[in-house]
Amino acid sequence: MTIVPLPPKFFAAKPVTPDPAATPADLARFRAALRHLAGGVSVITTGRGPERTGLVATSVSSLSAEPPTLMFGLNLGSSSYPVLRDHGAFAVNFLAADQKEIADRFAGRGGEKGAARYEGARWTEGGTGAALLDGALASLDCEVEELIERHSHAIVIGRIRAIRIGNDSAALVYWRGDYERLGWMPEEAATALGLRAN
8 A cells, every 4th residue: 555645735724715706696607507517316314213304415426435435415504414414324315217206305395394305205224224215226325434514515425334226217317407317217128129019
């Protein structure tokens, strides 16, 4: 193993001050630009019983394969943040294309909060206590390894404790401010390949 020393200034704490040159137009353009970055839609679940809650994330990314870890960004003002921090565990559920209604509930589009977001779907409790979504493309049961607070968000780093692989359905993606479908549903693929009679 090679250890590369970094200069001390690399680790120096940098004060967070608003950029006086950043205008509301710059922020709007930043958000508009990011709408062009397509991302897989995941439901993050955390907490137990009446405290359980969750959110939709499009920023989930693998961090390391050895050990298996992932990361995502979570707004510090989110009602899910203190629950995730205190519970110390969460699950990441990759949504299939036919699970848009679940995404809407966890995004709070209908005003649902906390445990109400879990209604209308079937869940299994993982080893950490987090909820795994039945029918998801895959579900990852994770323990919080580190929370790094930066600006308005926390970078959540999770150690994956268990993996459940679902079906080969089309994926739900977020692009240009709306949900889209990527790929085919199994019955569509079978019909297209001539494996099923019309």
